[in-house]
Amino acid sequence: MKMDNFSRREFLRLSGAAVVASTALPIFGQEKQMLILGSGEHKYECIHDWLTPPQGLLFGDTHGVAQDAAGNIYVAHTVGEGSPSKDCICVYTSSGQFIRSWGSQFEGGAHGLDIRKEGAFEYIYHCDVNHRKVVKTRLDGEVQWEISDVKASGKYSKGENFIPTNVAFSPDGDFFLGDGYGSSWIHRFDRHGNYKTTIGERGSGKGEVNSPHGLWVDDRSGEPLLAVADRGNRRIQYFSLEGKHIKFVTEGMRMPCHFSIQGELMVIPDLESVVTIVDKDNKVVVHLGDGKPSNLRGHPKNDFISGKFIHPHDTMFLANGDILVAEWVPQGRVTLLRKVKA
Numbered sequence: 048m049k050m051d052n053f054s055r056r057e058f059l060r061l062s063g064a065a066v067v068a069s070t071a072l073p074i075f076g077q078e079k080q081m082l083i084l085g086s087g088e089h090k091y092e093c094i095h096d097w098l099t100p101p102q103g104l105l106f107g108d109t110h111g112v113a114q115d116a117a118g119n120i121y122v123a124h125t126v127g128e129g130s131p132s133k134d135c136i137c138v139y140t141s142s143g144q145f146i147r148s149w150g151s152q153f154e155g156g157a158h159g160l161d162i163r164k165e166g167a168f169e170y171i172y173h174c175d176v177n178h179r180k181v182v183k184t185r186l187d188g189e190v191q192w193e194i195s196d197v198k199a200s201g202k203y204s205k206g207e208n209f210i211p212t213n214v215a216f217s218p219d220g221d222f223f224l225g226d227g228y229g230s231s232w233i234h235r236f237d238r239h240g241n242y243k244t245t246i247g248e249r250g251s252g253k254g255e256v257n258s259p260h261g262l263w264v265d266d267r268s269g270e271p272l273l274a275v276a277d278r279g280n281r282r283i284q285y286f287s288l289e290g291k292h293i294k295f296v297t298e299g300m301r302m303p304c305h306f307s308i309q310g311e312l313m314v315i316p317d318l319e320s321v322v323t324i325v326d327k328d329n330k331v332v333v334h335l336g337d338g339k340p341s342n343l344r345g346h347p348k349n350d351f352i353s354g355k356f357i358h359p360h361d362t363m364f365l366a367n368g369d370i371l372v373a374e375w376v377p378q379g380r381v382t383l384l385r386k387v388k389a
Contacts, residue, residue, distance in 0.1 A: 082094075082353055082354045083387060084335045084336050084354060084384065085333045085335055085387075086333060087333075088389065089324060089332055089333040090386075090387040091335060091369075091370065091384035091385060091386055091387060092383075092384070092385040092387055093336065093353070093354050093382060093383075093384055094382065094383040094384075094385060095351070095353065095380060095382045096380060096381065096382070097143055097371075097381060097382060097383035098120070098122060098137070098139055098143055098371075098381040098383075099145075099381075100124075100137060100145075100148075100379075101137075101145045101148065103130075103131045103132050104126075104130055104131070104132040104134060104137070104148060105126065105127030105128070105129065105130035105378070106122075106124045106126075106127050106378060106379025106380075107124045107125030107126045107127045107128075107130075107155075107377065107378075107379060108124060108125045108360070108375050108376065108377060108379060109122060109123075109124045109360070109361075109373040109374055109375075109376075109379035109380060109381050110123050110124060110125065110157060110158045110159070110160070110360055110361060110373060110375065111123035111157065111158060111159050111160030111161075111174075111213075111360075111361045111373060112160065112361050112362070112363050112371050112373045112381070113160045113161055113162045113171065113363065114141075114162070114363065114365055114366060114371075115162050115169050115186055116164060116169060118140070118141035118366055119138055119139065119140060119141065119146065119186075120138070120139045120140070120141065120143075120365070120371065121136060121137070121138055121139075121160055121162070121171065122136070122137045122138075122139070122160075122373065122381060123135060123136055123150075123153070123157035123158065123159075123160040123173065124137070124157055124373075124379050125154070125155050125156065125157055125177075126154050126155065126157075127377070127378055127379065128377075132148065132151075133151040133154045134148035134149055134150055134151050135150040135151065135152075135153035135154055135157035136148060136149050136150035136153070136157065136160075136171075136173075136188065141365070141366070141367075143383070149187070149188040150173075150188055152178075152182075153173060153175050153177075153178070153182075154177075155177040155178075156175040156176045156177025156178050156179075157173065157175060158173075158174045158175060158176045158211075158212055158213070159172070159173065159174030159211070159212050159213035159214060159261075159305075159361075160172075160173060160174075160361070161213070161214050161215075161216070162186075163216050163222075165220070165238055168185060168186075169185075169186055170183055170184065170185060170186075170191065171183070171184050171185075171186060172214045172222065174211045174212050174213055174214065174224075175211075176210050176211070176212060176228055178195075179195065179208075179209055179210050179211070179229075180193050180194060180195040180211070181193065181194040181211050181214070181224060181240075182194075183240065192239065192240045193240075194211075194224075194236070194240050195209075196209055197209060197226075197232075197234050197242060197245075199242040200232070200234060200242060200245045202230065202232055202245055203230070207229065207230040208226075208228075208229035208230055209226055209229045209230065210226065210227070210228035210229035211224050211225065211226055211227070211228075211229070212225050212226075212227030212228055212258075212259075212260050212261070213225050213227065213260065213261045213262055213276075213305055214262060215262030215263050215264050215273060215274075216264060217235070217264055217271075217288060218264065218266075218271055220237065220238045221235055221236060221237050221238065221243065222235070222236055222238065223235050223262050223264075223273060224236060224262075225259035225260060225261065225262050225275065226259070227258050227259050227260040227261075227278070228258065228260075230249065231247070231248065231249040231256050231257055231258060231259055231279075232245050232246075232247060232248060232249075232259075233245065233246045233247045233256070233259050233262070233273075233275065233286075233290075244290070246273075246286060246289075246290030247259065247275070247286070247290070251280050253292040253295075254286075254290075254291075254292040256275060256277045256279075256280065256284060257277065257278070257279025257280045258277070258278045258279035258280075259275045259276065259277060259278075260276045260278040260303075260304050260305065261275070261276035261278075261303070261304050261305030261306055261361075262274065262275055262276070262305075262306075263305070263306035263307070263308060263313075264288070265285070265306070265308060265313065267308065267311055267313070267327040268327065271288060272285045272286065272287060272288070272293055273285065273286040273287070273288055274306055274313075276303040276304055276305055276306065276315070277303075278302050278303060278304060278318065281297070281300055281301060281302060281303075282295050282296060282297045282300050282303070283295070283296035283297075283300060283303055283315075283329070284296075296325075296329045298329070298330065298331060299323055299325070299331035299334070300315075300317070300323075301317045301318070301319035301321070301339070302317055302318040302319045303315050303316075303317050303318075303323075304316045304317065304318050304359065304360050304361065305360075305361050305362070307362055307363040307364045307370075308364070309364035309368065311326060311327040312324055312325070312326065312327075312332065312364075313325050313329070314362045314363070314364060314370055315362070316359035316360055316361055316362040316372060316373075317359060318358050318359065318360065318375065319339050319358075320336075320337060320338035320339040320340070320341045320355070320356050320357060320358065320359070321334050321335065321336060321337040321338065321339060321356060321359065322334070322335040322336055322356060322359050322362055322370070322372055322384070323335070335356075335370075335384060336354055336355055336356040336359075336372075336382075337355070337356070338352065338355030338356045338357055341355070341356075341357050341358070343357050343376075344357055344358060344375070344376055344377070345377065347378075348378060348380070351380070356372065356374065356382075357374055357375075357376055357380075358374050358375040358376060359372050359373075359374055359375075360373055360374055360375040361373045367386075368386045369383060369384060369385050369386055370383075370384035370386075371383060371384075372384065
């Protein structure tokens, strides 16, 4: 994962260590140790490494997760050092069984991963931070188009970096693209990859962003608004779909990375070691697996602390209400947060 120098220094300065507890629940007359995170109506069983790579493939940084209409789950990772296979996209059933892998062209850069149905087909939008492009594919990997520059915007005339991180889908079929590791603009395209307009610019004021890492069109208020994980500014910033600044959300935010919405709830992976759920008013409902401060990114998994996150990079609500968490750690980790039934 790429961070600018200031963000990396600040991040490392804030790093440290963490602890955790578990809850024992009886199952079929026996006691099975279950690791429970959360409280009240928002309790989840924490199952680390619920998804693992097949034989012959080693995860690298697990950056993105998505689910298609059939329930299949997709994981984007950068490929671990020494992995025989270079496939960056792994596909699993809704119960976590490996199906197939593909996508060696994304080695080292697989990052944002989002799926949308367009007409009769579903498509994956990949953001590749190493090869600095956005690629639209079918679910089997068949490439539809690629975007490797945004010269039409007129924003890159002096050689500014273009390093896209995530997309968000507009109700009218367009999509928004965050140049999160590049020059911090947010671009709008139609579904065919044709440039339309740009919103935002680098900075810390209203309408300005610093590493717009993740994006989501949030319609929980009844009006669709563009939510931006303004990670470098440690906040969420909302825009109208035309690009007007609406508001900031700072409560409970550290370094928000992306979003997923189900009903009135939004789940937010925060790079500073926690997964946060907020309500429709963006008030914190619960923090899950808070591992801050953490200095375990470069450590072997034996040093990881059960129930504590290191660097959540993407999360999503699965169709059944469970939550999937992918972390920015070199050997990858994908955790299932299974909703505990009341």
